[in-house]
Amino acid sequence: MIGWKRKRLLLDHKEEGRRSACHRKEMKIEIDQEMKLFTVGPAQMYPHTVAVRNQVVPYFRTPEFSEMMLENEKFIKKFADAKEDAKVIFLTSPGSGAMEATVMNCFDKRDRVLVISGGTFGERFEQICAIHGIPYEGLKLKPDEKLTGAHFQKYENRDFTALLVNLHETYTGQLYDIELIRDFCERNHLYLIVDAISTFLCDEYHMEKYHIDATIISSQKGLCLAPGLSVVILSDKIVRQKVLEHSVQSLYFNFKEYLLNMKRGQTPFTPAVGICFELYDMLRHIEIQGIERRLEEVKTRCNYFRGKIGNLPIHLPSYPLSNAISPIRFEKDIAVDMFRYLKDKKKMMVNPVGGELGKRSIRVSHIGDLKLEDYDALTDELKLFLSKY
């Protein structure tokens, strides 16, 4: 008996120890509120978003929540410049989940899709097609290669049914020419699927004008919300001809269920309720401000920063760029040290770049709650750092 009690006591002590170790750890991973995010997602959040996040998450199977979601649908369509009969799907997933869901719900082995593959996000579309057994070809671009009309020549008059593109390939920063892509799709009668995750609310975007059949958006980029909510806007054409005709092998990612539920402002499963509120708050802010002014703000920060770095030993790629980020390149392999210096010493978080490109490149974002003074401070640090190398 005594032995048992002692053992129990020892266990209690151990448990106590574990708990305080946990506690110590928790202290260490507190979010550094001083850190400025020059990153494209999560981006520097606006105070009004933080205020919404600070509220208790409510129950959602209510007429009030439905009404808010229908408003979200209306605003999203408006800002994407979508047709009146376009349909919106709200998914609780990161952007990649929405990319996969869209491909799964629209295409199968009878299709043949062309993927513009100019970086890691283009490769992700290829990977999704491979996993789901959808025949595809990648239009491969080299790291510094600009997409031009010539690239499309060998793909004309073939048996493709769709084109998939990350309109802003965030890995390289290239913003592809949407008119070029639209014209190719028109000539060849292809569905056009656009991952607009890092260009929506950063650059102009017109779903109807460019005959886009699906637009994929994620909460943590141009919307500057918490990650976890993705939105897919579908043209009526692709809903009727593809989504409704299709039997998709998935419980969670079955768009038919989402379309049905969204008629009354609901989702088939529990959505990221808190982020749906952040979304409503953000869309209303943009509605009041005006989408043009919102885009103008991003452009102003972008041009200001690019102007300031003009005489530093830095260059930008020569292909067209999004206003969302400046993918700056150095002449030496200093990007990793630079990233660490800015983060650890100056509390400035820039986007590192993975892979080979990452040794000489960092990306600076122009979305979120950033002021021109923030770019002054960042440029001063870049200047100082570069003068030492």
Ligand SMILES: *Cc1c(COP(=O)(O)O)cnc(C)c1O
């Ligand atoms: C960020 C991003 C995604 C999605 O990333 P997740 O981490 O899955 O949210 C997809 N495409 C592009 C172009 C992006 O910039």
